[in-house]
Amino acid sequence: MYAVDTGIEETNATIGASQAFSVSEINAMVADLLVSGLPGFLWVEGEVSNLSTAGSGHRYLSLKDKHSAVSCALFRGAARRISSDVLQGLKNGDKIIVKASISVYKPRGSYQLIISDIEPAGFGTLAKAFAALKNKLDQAGLTAREKKRPIPGWPGEIVVITSATGAAIRDVLTTLKRRAPFIPVRLYTTLVQGQDASQQIVQALRQANQDAQAEVILLVRGGGSLEDLMAFNDEAVAYAIADSQLPVVTGIGHQTDFTIADFVSDYRAPTPTAAAEIVSPDKMSLVNTLGRHRSRLFVAMRNVGNQRQAHLLAYRRRLSIQHPNRQLQQHSQRLDEVASRLSWLLRGQLGQKRQQLSQYQRRLFVQSPQKKARQAREQLGLLFRQLLKRTQTRRSKERERLDLFDGRLTRWFEQLTFRRQQLKGLEARLLLLSPLGVLERGYALAFDDSGQLIDSVKQVTVNSNITLRLSDGTLTAVVTRLGR
Incomplete structure (x- = not known):
C-alpha cells in the first residue's frame, strides 16, 4: 500500500453549483494523484487476455488474475526494445510479468498500465535473484x-x-x-x-x-x-x-x-x-571556454601592460631626480678617501714587517746553521765509510760460501753423470738377457689356448689355435701341419 497526499484540504460538505469540477478536471486530478503517489515503474504479474494489435503497431491487452483485471498498452516504440521471441510468442492465456508505469486514459476516465518490458512468468525467479544479489552487494558496501x-x-x-x-x-x-x-x-x-x-x-x-x-x-x-x-x-x-x-x-x-x-x-x-x-x-564547449580564457588573457595582459607603463614613468621621474652622474661622483670621492686610508695602513704595516725582518736576520746571524751543517756532513761521511767497510766484508764471506756451494754442486753433477753411464750399461746387459731382445731379432714365442708356452710340437695338434708373441704385438694362427 502507498500513502497518498492529495494536497486538497477538506471543504464543507455542501459545495455550491458554481464550485463544481468538470469531468476533465476530475480525471486530471486523479491522474496527478496516481502518477505522483506511486513508483515510476512497477512489476506486475498476470494472465494475458483481450490481446490485440492496432494498425499503428501499438498492442493492447488486459492482465488478470482470479479476482481482478487491468488494461495495458504496449506502444510501438517500447515494443522495439522487447525481445522479438517474447512478442511473437505472446498470446491470450500466457502468464507474463510486465514492467509498467501507471497512467490514466483521460477520455474514458480509466487507469491503465503502460508496458515498457515483458518477461515470461518464470522471470519472477530472476527478479528475486536480482534483489538478493543487490541486497548482498549493499551489505558489502559495494554500492x-x-x-x-x-x-x-x-x-x-x-x-x-x-x-x-x-x-x-x-x-x-x-x-x-x-x-x-x-x-x-x-x-x-x-x-x-x-x-x-x-x-x-x-x-x-x-x-x-x-x-x-x-x-x-x-x-x-x-x-x-x-x-x-x-x-x-x-x-x-x-x-x-x-x-x-x-x-x-x-x-x-x-x-x-x-x-x-x-x-x-x-x-x-x-x-x-x-x-x-x-x-x-x-x-x-572547449572552444567556447578557450575563447573566454583568451579574452580574459588579453584583458589581463592589457592591465599588466598599463601597470608596467605606469611603473616605467615612475622610474623615469625618480631617475631624473637621482641622476647616475651625481651618484658616480659621490662614489668616486668615497673611493678616493678609502684608497688614501688603505695606502696609509699599508705603509704602516710595511714598516712593521721590515723591522721584524731585521730582527730575524740578526738572530739568524747569531745562531747560524752552517756549523751544524758541517758537523752533520762529517758524521754522515764517517757513517758512510763504516757502512762501506761492513758491506765489503759481508760480500767477501758470501762469495766464499758461494764458491763452496759451487764446488759441491760440481762434484754432485760428476757423480750423477757416472751413475747415468752405469745405468745405461746395466740396461744394455738386461736387454741382451731379456726375451724381448730375442723377439726384436725376428724370433717369436708360441702359446696355446690356455696361455702356456709351447716348446715342443707334442704340445699341439693339427687345427689347434696358437698365439704368437712378436716384438710389437701378438697374432693368432691355426696349425695346419706338424713336422719334425
Whole structure:
C-alpha cells in the first residue's frame, strides 16, 4: 500500500453549483494523484487476455488474475526494445510479468498500465535473484556512494567494453568522435549476452586495468529484456567493477533498464550515448571556454601592460631626480678617501714587517746553521765509510760460501753423470738377457689356448689355435701341419 497526499484540504460538505469540477478536471486530478503517489515503474504479474494489435503497431491487452483485471498498452516504440521471441510468442492465456508505469486514459476516465518490458512468468525467479544479489552487494558496501570514484574531466585514454556489433558501439564511437576526437579510444569487444558473456566482460575489465594509458572505462550495450541483460547482473562482473582501479561508467540498455553493474559502477548513464558524453569533454564547449580564457588573457595582459607603463614613468621621474652622474661622483670621492686610508695602513704595516725582518736576520746571524751543517756532513761521511767497510766484508764471506756451494754442486753433477753411464750399461746387459731382445731379432714365442708356452710340437695338434708373441704385438694362427 502507498500513502497518498492529495494536497486538497477538506471543504464543507455542501459545495455550491458554481464550485463544481468538470469531468476533465476530475480525471486530471486523479491522474496527478496516481502518477505522483506511486513508483515510476512497477512489476506486475498476470494472465494475458483481450490481446490485440492496432494498425499503428501499438498492442493492447488486459492482465488478470482470479479476482481482478487491468488494461495495458504496449506502444510501438517500447515494443522495439522487447525481445522479438517474447512478442511473437505472446498470446491470450500466457502468464507474463510486465514492467509498467501507471497512467490514466483521460477520455474514458480509466487507469491503465503502460508496458515498457515483458518477461515470461518464470522471470519472477530472476527478479528475486536480482534483489538478493543487490541486497548482498549493499551489505558489502559495494554500492555505497562514498565508494564511487570521480570521473576524469579530460581522460588521457577511454576504454570501451561492448559488443563488436550493434548500435551501442556505433553510438559511442560516433559521440566520442564528435565531442572529443583528440582523445584516443581503446576497444575491448566481448559478448554482451549469453553463457560466456559475463566471463568475457570480467576478463576485459582486468585487461583494461593493465593499460597504463587508460583513465576511464565505458561498459555499454543496447537495450533488451531482463534475460538479455543477465550478463550485467552477474556477481563476478559486479566484483570486477568494484575491484577496478579505473572508474567505470555504465550505459546499459535504455533509461528504464537497471542492472547490478549500474549500482556498482562509479556512474550510471541512461544510454550508451549518454555514457560517452559523460566521459568526453565537448569540443565546442572547449572552444567556447578557450575563447573566454583568451579574452580574459588579453584583458589581463592589457592591465599588466598599463601597470608596467605606469611603473616605467615612475622610474623615469625618480631617475631624473637621482641622476647616475651625481651618484658616480659621490662614489668616486668615497673611493678616493678609502684608497688614501688603505695606502696609509699599508705603509704602516710595511714598516712593521721590515723591522721584524731585521730582527730575524740578526738572530739568524747569531745562531747560524752552517756549523751544524758541517758537523752533520762529517758524521754522515764517517757513517758512510763504516757502512762501506761492513758491506765489503759481508760480500767477501758470501762469495766464499758461494764458491763452496759451487764446488759441491760440481762434484754432485760428476757423480750423477757416472751413475747415468752405469745405468745405461746395466740396461744394455738386461736387454741382451731379456726375451724381448730375442723377439726384436725376428724370433717369436708360441702359446696355446690356455696361455702356456709351447716348446715342443707334442704340445699341439693339427687345427689347434696358437698365439704368437712378436716384438710389437701378438697374432693368432691355426696349425695346419706338424713336422719334425
